Amino acid sequence: MQTLHASTPDDYAAALAAHPRLLVDYYKDDCPGCKMLDMSLAKFAASEGAAGVALLKVKMETIGEDFFRNLGLRQTPTLALFKDGNEAARLPGFQAPPQIAQAVAAHFAAADAG
Template sequence: MEVIEITDQELDAQLAAHPKAIIKYYADWCGACKLFNPKFKRLANDERFSDVVFLNVNAENNPEARGKAGVSNLPSFAIVEGGQFKETIFTSKEEIVVELLGKLN
Protein backbone atom coordinates (compact mmCIF):
# COMPACT_ATOMS: atom_id res chain seq x y z
CA MET A 1 0.00 0.00 0.00
CA GLU A 2 1.15 3.55 -0.65
CA VAL A 3 1.98 6.07 2.05
CA ILE A 4 -0.72 8.74 1.89
CA GLU A 5 0.15 12.38 2.58
CA ILE A 6 -2.73 14.03 4.46
CA THR A 7 -3.67 17.34 6.07
CA ASP A 8 -5.82 18.35 9.04
CA GLN A 9 -8.83 18.49 6.73
CA GLU A 10 -8.34 14.89 5.52
CA LEU A 11 -7.44 13.20 8.81
CA ASP A 12 -10.91 12.30 10.09
CA ALA A 13 -12.06 10.97 6.71
CA GLN A 14 -8.97 8.77 6.37
CA LEU A 15 -9.37 7.40 9.90
CA ALA A 16 -13.08 6.74 9.29
CA ALA A 17 -12.28 4.89 6.06
CA HIS A 18 -9.56 2.70 7.57
CA PRO A 19 -10.05 0.79 10.86
CA LYS A 20 -6.27 0.60 11.45
CA ALA A 21 -3.79 3.38 10.77
CA ILE A 22 -0.28 4.49 11.56
CA ILE A 23 0.60 8.15 11.18
CA LYS A 24 4.13 9.46 10.75
CA TYR A 25 4.56 13.05 11.87
CA TYR A 26 7.46 14.89 10.26
CA ALA A 27 8.82 18.33 9.35
CA ASP A 28 10.65 19.33 6.18
CA TRP A 29 13.70 20.44 8.19
CA CYS A 30 13.91 17.15 10.16
CA GLY A 31 16.84 15.03 8.96
CA ALA A 32 15.79 11.93 10.92
CA CYS A 33 12.31 12.23 9.38
CA LYS A 34 13.77 12.25 5.86
CA LEU A 35 15.97 9.25 6.65
CA PHE A 36 12.93 7.30 7.84
CA ASN A 37 10.93 7.87 4.63
CA PRO A 38 12.23 4.77 2.76
CA LYS A 39 11.70 2.60 5.85
CA PHE A 40 8.11 3.83 6.22
CA LYS A 41 7.44 3.11 2.53
CA ARG A 42 8.91 -0.37 2.91
CA LEU A 43 6.72 -1.08 5.96
CA ALA A 44 3.66 0.19 4.05
CA ASN A 45 4.33 -2.48 1.42
CA ASP A 46 5.03 -5.24 3.98
CA GLU A 47 2.40 -8.02 3.79
CA ARG A 48 2.29 -8.21 7.60
CA PHE A 49 0.67 -4.77 7.64
CA SER A 50 -1.62 -5.04 4.60
CA ASP A 51 -4.66 -4.11 6.72
CA VAL A 52 -3.06 -0.87 8.01
CA VAL A 53 -3.15 2.47 6.21
CA PHE A 54 0.11 4.43 6.38
CA LEU A 55 -0.35 8.20 6.67
CA ASN A 56 2.16 11.05 6.54
CA VAL A 57 1.43 14.36 8.28
CA ASN A 58 3.58 17.48 8.17
CA ALA A 59 3.48 18.37 11.87
CA GLU A 60 4.28 22.03 11.28
CA ASN A 61 1.45 22.62 8.81
CA ASN A 62 -1.22 20.51 10.53
CA PRO A 63 -1.57 21.52 14.19
CA GLU A 64 -4.91 19.76 14.66
CA ALA A 65 -3.55 16.36 13.60
CA ARG A 66 -0.41 16.96 15.67
CA GLY A 67 -2.49 17.84 18.72
CA LYS A 68 -4.70 14.74 18.46
CA ALA A 69 -1.60 12.56 18.82
CA GLY A 70 0.18 14.76 21.38
CA VAL A 71 3.26 15.10 19.19
CA SER A 72 6.12 17.10 20.72
CA ASN A 73 9.18 15.57 18.99
CA LEU A 74 9.90 14.41 15.46
CA PRO A 75 9.68 11.96 13.92
CA SER A 76 6.71 10.66 15.88
CA PHE A 77 4.38 7.80 15.07
CA ALA A 78 0.82 7.28 16.24
CA ILE A 79 -1.35 4.21 15.88
CA VAL A 80 -5.09 4.63 15.50
CA GLU A 81 -7.68 1.89 15.76
CA GLY A 82 -11.38 2.44 15.13
CA GLY A 83 -10.76 6.19 15.00
CA GLN A 84 -9.19 6.21 18.47
CA PHE A 85 -5.57 7.21 19.03
CA LYS A 86 -4.00 4.32 20.96
CA GLU A 87 -0.36 5.30 21.34
CA THR A 88 2.18 7.85 20.13
CA ILE A 89 5.95 7.38 20.20
CA PHE A 90 8.97 9.44 19.22
CA THR A 91 11.61 7.32 17.48
CA SER A 92 13.73 6.94 14.37
CA LYS A 93 14.21 3.17 14.82
CA GLU A 94 12.36 0.87 12.46
CA GLU A 95 12.13 -1.99 14.98
CA ILE A 96 10.30 0.30 17.44
CA VAL A 97 7.78 1.23 14.73
CA VAL A 98 7.29 -2.49 13.92
CA GLU A 99 6.60 -3.12 17.63
CA LEU A 100 4.08 -0.26 17.61
CA LEU A 101 2.34 -1.74 14.56
CA GLY A 102 2.11 -5.05 16.43
CA LYS A 103 -0.15 -3.36 18.99
CA LEU A 104 -2.90 -2.96 16.41
CA ASN A 105 -5.43 -5.79 16.77
Protein backbone atom coordinates (compact mmCIF):
# COMPACT_ATOMS: atom_id res chain seq x y z
CA MET A 1 0.00 0.00 0.00
CA GLN A 2 1.45 3.30 -1.13
CA THR A 3 1.39 6.09 1.49
CA LEU A 4 1.01 9.72 0.46
CA HIS A 5 0.87 12.94 2.50
CA ALA A 6 -1.28 16.00 1.74
CA SER A 7 0.18 19.33 2.89
CA THR A 8 -2.27 21.52 0.95
CA PRO A 9 -5.82 21.26 -0.40
CA ASP A 10 -4.26 20.92 -3.87
CA ASP A 11 -2.25 17.85 -2.73
CA TYR A 12 -5.50 16.39 -1.40
CA ALA A 13 -7.38 17.00 -4.66
CA ALA A 14 -4.51 15.59 -6.73
CA ALA A 15 -4.43 12.38 -4.66
CA LEU A 16 -8.20 11.92 -5.02
CA ALA A 17 -7.89 12.35 -8.79
CA ALA A 18 -4.85 10.06 -9.17
CA HIS A 19 -5.87 7.06 -7.04
CA PRO A 20 -9.13 5.17 -7.79
CA ARG A 21 -8.93 3.27 -4.47
CA LEU A 22 -7.88 5.66 -1.73
CA LEU A 23 -8.02 5.49 2.07
CA VAL A 24 -7.75 8.92 3.67
CA ASP A 25 -6.56 9.15 7.28
CA TYR A 26 -7.54 12.50 8.84
CA TYR A 27 -5.49 12.89 12.03
CA LYS A 28 -3.83 15.20 14.59
CA ASP A 29 -0.51 14.85 16.39
CA ASP A 30 -1.94 15.00 19.94
CA CYS A 31 -4.57 12.31 19.34
CA PRO A 32 -4.06 8.91 21.06
CA GLY A 33 -6.70 7.25 18.84
CA CYS A 34 -4.82 8.53 15.77
CA LYS A 35 -1.63 6.79 16.91
CA MET A 36 -3.60 3.57 17.46
CA LEU A 37 -5.20 3.88 14.01
CA ASP A 38 -1.70 4.28 12.54
CA MET A 39 -0.80 0.85 13.96
CA SER A 40 -4.01 -0.64 12.51
CA LEU A 41 -3.23 0.86 9.10
CA ALA A 42 0.30 -0.57 9.22
CA LYS A 43 -1.11 -4.04 9.91
CA PHE A 44 -3.72 -3.64 7.18
CA ALA A 45 -1.03 -2.44 4.72
CA ALA A 46 0.74 -5.79 5.13
CA SER A 47 -2.41 -7.74 4.19
CA GLU A 48 -3.60 -8.94 0.79
CA GLY A 49 -6.62 -6.64 1.04
CA ALA A 50 -4.36 -3.59 0.78
CA ALA A 51 -3.22 -4.44 -2.76
CA GLY A 52 -4.08 -1.63 -5.15
CA VAL A 53 -5.13 0.72 -2.33
CA ALA A 54 -3.30 3.98 -1.60
CA LEU A 55 -3.28 5.71 1.80
CA LEU A 56 -3.39 9.50 2.06
CA LYS A 57 -2.40 10.98 5.42
CA VAL A 58 -4.01 14.39 6.10
CA LYS A 59 -2.72 16.09 9.26
CA MET A 60 -4.93 18.83 10.68
CA GLU A 61 -1.98 20.88 11.98
CA THR A 62 -0.51 20.97 8.45
CA ILE A 63 -3.54 21.40 6.19
CA GLY A 64 -5.58 23.56 8.58
CA GLU A 65 -8.60 23.28 10.82
CA ASP A 66 -10.84 25.13 8.32
CA PHE A 67 -10.13 22.43 5.72
CA PHE A 68 -11.28 19.76 8.20
CA ARG A 69 -14.42 21.75 9.10
CA ASN A 70 -15.29 22.26 5.41
CA LEU A 71 -15.24 18.47 4.95
CA GLY A 72 -17.65 18.07 7.87
CA LEU A 73 -15.09 16.23 10.01
CA ARG A 74 -16.09 16.22 13.66
CA GLN A 75 -13.39 14.04 15.19
CA THR A 76 -9.97 12.58 14.72
CA PRO A 77 -9.11 10.03 13.75
CA THR A 78 -11.47 9.64 10.83
CA LEU A 79 -10.82 7.24 7.99
CA ALA A 80 -12.56 7.81 4.66
CA LEU A 81 -12.69 5.52 1.64
CA PHE A 82 -12.73 7.14 -1.79
CA LYS A 83 -13.58 5.18 -4.92
CA ASP A 84 -12.85 6.98 -8.20
CA GLY A 85 -12.66 10.33 -6.39
CA ASN A 86 -16.00 9.96 -4.60
CA GLU A 87 -16.34 9.30 -0.89
CA ALA A 88 -17.75 5.80 -0.46
CA ALA A 89 -17.59 5.55 3.34
CA ARG A 90 -16.47 7.47 6.41
CA LEU A 91 -15.34 5.65 9.54
CA PRO A 92 -15.01 7.98 12.55
CA GLY A 93 -12.82 6.98 15.47
CA PHE A 94 -10.38 4.14 15.93
CA GLN A 95 -10.71 1.19 13.55
CA ALA A 96 -9.09 -2.21 14.13
CA PRO A 97 -7.33 -3.89 11.16
CA PRO A 98 -10.27 -6.29 10.54
CA GLN A 99 -12.69 -3.32 10.45
CA ILE A 100 -10.50 -1.55 7.89
CA ALA A 101 -10.21 -4.72 5.80
CA GLN A 102 -13.99 -5.27 5.93
CA ALA A 103 -14.72 -1.68 4.82
CA VAL A 104 -12.17 -1.88 2.00
CA ALA A 105 -13.60 -5.21 0.80
CA ALA A 106 -17.16 -3.89 0.94
CA HIS A 107 -16.53 -0.60 -0.86
CA PHE A 108 -13.70 -1.45 -3.24
CA ALA A 109 -14.74 -5.00 -4.21
CA ALA A 110 -15.99 -3.95 -7.64
CA ALA A 111 -13.02 -1.64 -8.29
CA ASP A 112 -10.34 -2.75 -10.70
CA ALA A 113 -6.98 -2.93 -8.93
CA GLY A 114 -5.16 -2.12 -12.19
